[in-house]
Amino acid sequence: MMTLHGTSSRKFSSFIGEITTHGQPFYDRKTYILVTDHMDCHSLGYRGCITSGHKGRFYHPDHIYHVENTENLHDGDIVGLDESGNIEVLWENQSHQNCLFLTERCNCRCKMCPQPPKNSDSSIFLKQAEEILDLLKGKQISDCCLTGGEPTLVGDGFFSLLRRCTSEHPEAFITVLSNGKLFSSRDFTRRLSGISPRKCMxxxxxxxEVDIIHDDMVGSVGSCSATQQGIYNIASVGFAVEIRIVISQYNYKYLVQFAEHIYNYFPFCVHCAFMGLEFHGYAADRASELDVVPSEYGAYLRDAVLTLHRRGMRVSVYNIPLCMCPPEIRKFSAKSISSWKNIWINKCNVCMEKEHCCGFFSTSISIHEELVKPFTERIEE
Ligand code: SF4
Ligand code: SF4
Known part of the structure; x- marks a missing residue:
């Protein structure tokens, strides 16, 4: 998530609030955080303030001053402030990629995890997610993603937040990013009853599909069968399922056989996404073990994508720049990288397809610049 920095006015407990840049009536300010160029009498009554200017007086609310780039904050954004002077953007009003982060814990240890799990207390994240939903109540949102770590590990908190998302925002598209293992239990899956699956995936x-490959990649024996059982159970209670496949040295040669398996055993899946690696966290530590260049896996990826597509399954390619995709599957490439960590390199400035390309992760330690080939003309759809 995007983070801005400044200096806090004093020691205070972390809090969250909704950004206003134009001000609110005095009686309605207590859930808002005012963004202002300078602190004055118009800054009173808010939950907090953010200013690019100087520190306010002692009677002003808790605030963070000397903040650069406040123009990146917009009305309706939800941010968290802490006494170290950090401003975390927890919800971007104009974004379609907003997440509720539920936990840092996980029951896998994937070699390619960009955000390594920690056995930390999840209650802070759950409280924050509840507070975000409180602030969003009654507002129109287009989508929301529940994620972690492994979000299902928080049990009651997960089901309660999913229920809130689907009931308070029936118009929104709700996604859950999960390894699906806990759903191998029918009893656990039954806890989804009463939650509307209508716009939830x-x-x-x-x-x-080969356990020694999958289990090795995710660092947990038994995961392959647990996840596949989980997919069946989730679908059996009416929820849509998407399968996400990360491409690495471990599995790239077998993508076509895996695509066949998906079609044969999970034809009910509504979408499959083949994903390039983000070289951050564990994936950065193990880059030499995981990394495979697009020119090496391209033909396997192309055949796997077309295998599913020809059989009527929806399929996408995430995190692989257009110029690194085989021509036959460029149309499946999606702009998949969250805007706050999405970059392009200098070579891309002259590319005719930049607006359709996913670009790169700013967080990745490896970009394969030598493979970047700008398009000199538009490619046909
Ligand atoms: S990639 Fe996902 S499933 Fe794997 S360790 Fe990280 S959080 Fe867990
Ligand atoms: S040159 Fe850059 S913008 Fe163009 S397709 Fe390649 S990575 Fe994307």
């Missing part, structure tokens, strides 16, 4: 990571 589970995005389940499964990297191979």
């Amino acid at each position: 589970f995005c389940i990571s499964l990297h191979s």
